[in-house]
Amino acid sequence: MHDLHPQAGPTTGNTRVEISGIGFTQFKHDNGTIRYDQPLYAKFVEAVTGKDIGTPMTITEIDNDSFVFYTPKAVVGTQAILMLSFNK
Numbered sequence: 342m343h344d345l346h347p348q349a350g351p352t353t354g355n356t357r358v359e360i361s362g363i364g365f366t367q368f369k370h371d372n373g374t375i376r377y378d379q380p381l382y383a384k385f386v387e388a389v390t391g392k393d394i395g396t397p398m399t400i401t402e403i404d405n406d407s408f409v410f411y412t413p414k415a416v417v418g419t420q421a422i423l424m425l426s427f428n429k
Contacts, residue, residue, distance in 0.1 A: 345423065354395070354414035360423075361407045368403050375403055382429055383410040385421040394421055397429045 342362040350356030368381050384397040395413020402409035415421065 350412055352415050352417050352419075354412045356412040357409060358412060359407055359409050363406055365403050365408055366405050368400075368408075375401065379427060381408070382426050384424050384426070385413060385415070386424060388420040388422050394419065397426070 342360055344361045346359050346361070347356065350358075368376055368379070370376055381400045381403070382397040383400055385394040386392060387394060394415050398410050398413075400408050400410050
């Protein structure tokens with residue numbers, strides 16, 4: 342991962358976030374379809390408490406050098422850490 346854009350959004354959630362980097366082709370089949378047999382999940386946790394913010398989301402838009410997901414709702418002023426995993 343190289344970049345995350347945007348780095349902040351509204352507390353109502355559902356903000357489209359794009360992560361750019363390299364090596365994301367491993368999450369796709371040779372024909373370009375997403376590998377749902379090995380899904381990639383994104384979730385946020387509170388930076389201070391480590392508690393989950395919302396529920397893990399399956400990443401459904403993957404390119405060779407980026408992927409996209411949508412943010413959950415959060416409380417004003419929340420600082421979050423993005424976590425990626427093959428497990429929910």
